[in-house]
Amino acid sequence: MVPTGPVARRYHDLTAHSPDSVRASGHELDWENKPFPFKVYTDIPGLHLPREIDVLATPALAAIGGEGAAPPAGLTLAALTSLLYYMAGVTKRKTYPGGGEVLFRAAASTGALYQTEVYVVAGTVEGLPPGVHHFCPGDFTLRRLRGEDARAALAEAAADATPGRRGATLVLTGLVWRNSWKYRARTYRHLFWDGGTMLANALATAAALGLAPRLFTGFVDAAVHRLLGIDGAREVALALLSVGPETPPAASAPPPAPIEHATLPLSRHVVDEPLVAQAHAASALATPEDVVRWRAGRAPVPTPAGARLIALPPPDPRAGRALGETIQRRGSTRSFAQTPLGVAELGAALWATSRPVPGDVPTGLVDIYMSAHAVEGLPPGTYLYRRDAHALDPLDTGEFRRQAAFLCLEQPLGGDAAATLFFLSPLDAVLAAFGERGYRLVNLEAGLAGGRAYLAAYALGFGASGLTFYDAEVVRFFLPRAAGADAIFVTALGRARGAVGDVLGLNTIAAPTRRS
Numbered sequence: 154m155v156p157t158g159p160v161a162r163r164y165h166d167l168t169a170h171s172p173d174s175v176r177a178s179g180h181e182l183d184w185e186n187k188p189f190p191f192k193v194y195t196d197i198p199g200l201h202l203p204r205e206i207d208v209l210a211t212p213a214l215a216a217i218g219g220e221g222a223a224p225p226a227g228l229t230l231a232a233l234t235s236l237l238y239y240m241a242g243v244t245k246r247k248t249y250p251g252g253g254e255v256l257f258r259a260a261a262s263t264g265a266l267y268q269t270e271v272y273v274v275a276g277t278v279e280g281l282p283p284g285v286h287h288f289c290p291g292d293f294t295l296r297r298l299r300g301e302d303a304r305a306a307l308a309e310a311a312a313d314a315t316p317g318r319r320g321a322t323l324v325l326t327g328l329v330w331r332n333s334w335k336y337r338a339r340t341y342r343h344l345f346w347d348g349g350t351m352l353a354n355a356l357a358t359a360a361a362l363g364l365a366p367r368l369f370t371g372f373v374d375a376a377v378h379r380l381l382g383i384d385g386a387r388e389v390a391l392a393l394l395s396v397g398p399e400t401p402p403a404a405s406a407p408p409p410a411p412i413e414h415a416t417l418p419l420s421r422h423v424v425d426e427p428l429v430a431q432a433h434a435a436s437a438l439a440t441p442e443d444v445v446r447w448r449a450g451r452a453p454v455p456t457p458a459g460a461r462l463i464a465l466p467p468p469d470p471r472a473g474r475a476l477g478e479t480i481q482r483r484g485s486t487r488s489f490a491q492t493p494l495g496v497a498e499l500g501a502a503l504w505a506t507s508r509p510v511p512g513d514v515p516t517g518l519v520d521i522y523m524s525a526h527a528v529e530g531l532p533p534g535t536y537l538y539r540r541d542a543h544a545l546d547p548l549d550t551g552e553f554r555r556q557a558a559f560l561c562l563e564q565p566l567g568g569d570a571a572a573t574l575f576f577l578s579p580l581d582a583v584l585a586a587f588g589e590r591g592y593r594l595v596n597l598e599a600g601l602a603g604g605r606a607y608l609a610a611y612a613l614g615f616g617a618s619g620l621t622f623y624d625a626e627v628v629r630f631f632l633p634r635a636a637g638a639d640a641i642f643v644t645a646l647g648r649a650r651g652a653v654g655d656v657l658g659l660n661t662i663a664a665p666t667r668r669s
């Protein structure tokens with residue numbers, strides 16, 4: 154049975170932000186009980202990964218578009234290490250007066266809470282024994298949770314031969330409490346937004362390394378949870394990413410035995426979020442046949458274009474920084490200068506957000522609305538981006554900085570940006586097509602699009618920040634065009650006040666040596 158969509162709709166409505174809900178929240182952070190940012194297995198020795206990382210010389214925009222090195226003869230531990238570093242590694246450290254320290258990572262994450270864990274189901278990786286490994290960015294190690302080649306079991310769970318035929322598949326999971334400590338029930342959205350920003354990095358990195366990534370959002374959840382030895386409630390599987398050249402299919406093996414390993418406690422005690430658990434359980438797929446049926450869902454027809462489109466300059470994928478340098482520099486801009494972006498810069502970012510994703514279901518479930526405040530050659534106002542025509546559909550003309558800041562939970566970033574992108578989805582139509590799991594798809598796609606916008610911005614020398622928002626107010630702002638849509642995620646683009654990076658006073662940490 155492929156589940157339908159009422160649980161997702163209820164979850165979405167119950168976790169919507171409004172000016173009233175935010176003011177009435179009264180939630181106070183329990184700093185004594187803050188979850189530790191790394192999952193640490195205490196009963197397994199760590200395999201220290203090589204400290205030499207590929208510089209990823211492919212221009213970031215080209216890599217986002219799927220270009221990169223020729224496919225290597227096989228998947229090596231060196232390539233896998235680079236992939237892990239650029240998707241989930243610690244790239245910067247900030248120390249605060251009074252001794253606090255945050256280890257910032259390659260991809261943006263709500264509240265810098267980093268609840269997304271990465272596992273590697275490895276088969277034929279030169280230099281790495283087969284098995285299921287957990288990646289810990291804190292000490293830059295892999296810990297082997299199982300010793301057998303489990304790729305055939307993963308292929309069965311994904312109802313697709315690919316995970317059994319590639320050198321390795323990365324599994325992204327969300328550790329709910331690490332994020333819900335701060336964001337409570339809204340965390341379920343964040344699992345997919347933050348999973349999406351990591352996938353933006355991972356897809357581009359894997360393309361740059363010639364690893365032909367393939368994303369799976371449909372899988373038998375319980376089978377993947379069993380494989381990783383996670384409970385499927387407090388830690389849940391989000392997506393699979395198969396990488397590396399094709400190999401002969403992994404031999405089938407007996408069903409994986411249960412595993413249980415000791416880990417450091419996340420914090421003194423965990424507070425469960427029933428809405429998160431319900432939304433996840435309701436969107437689970439139970440059998441490979443269900444996965445196949447679910448994948449046959451058809452994307453809703455895109456919103457019809459208005460009569461007059463403004464063509465954007467064709468993007469130059471070779472412009473801007475290389476991917477490795479882009480990811481190393483990426484950070485969230487903390488204050489925008491209200492200075493303009495060029496229309497080509499904006500166009501390149503919009504193009505990047507909506508590149509196809511090599512995956513098991515279609516993308517294009519999310520539309521990109523925009524409040525443009527300062528873009529050279531573009532009248533200030535609201536627009537809808539038409540990815541098929543790489544053009545803007547003008548909606549309304551006006552100076553909307555104040556309104557845009559309000560929509561972004563009254564954060565100045567949303568109004569000071571040169572342009573603020575609002576990702577909206579025809580959610581009910583998506584839920585009708587893809588059932589409860591359609592909710593995962595729209596949030597993941599919006600996070601991925603936002604993650605790509607971050608990369609495009611840092612490739613071209615400007616800044617970006619993900620933002621949260623007042624749900625209904627966003628839709629109201631974009632009426633009548635947005636009638637029937639729901640707000641999913643927001644990303645602001647613009648030039649940082651002060652030099653990018655300096656705003657945070659970040660020191661690049663002793664990153665692994667990078668090799669060309």
Ligand SMILES: Cc1cc2nc3c(=O)[nH]c(=O)nc-3n(C[C@H](O)[C@H](O)[C@H](O)COP(=O)(O)O)c2cc1C
Nearest residue numbers: 257258261262263264265346350484485619620621
């Ligand atoms: C999905 C998402 C939502 C975010 N929402 C906000 C926000 O509402 N306000 C804000 O100032 N930063 C927001 N951020 C930025 C995060 O705070 C930032 O990514 C995190 O602190 C890590 O820092 P870095 O991006 O500089 O590495 C968001 C980031 C993401 C990925």
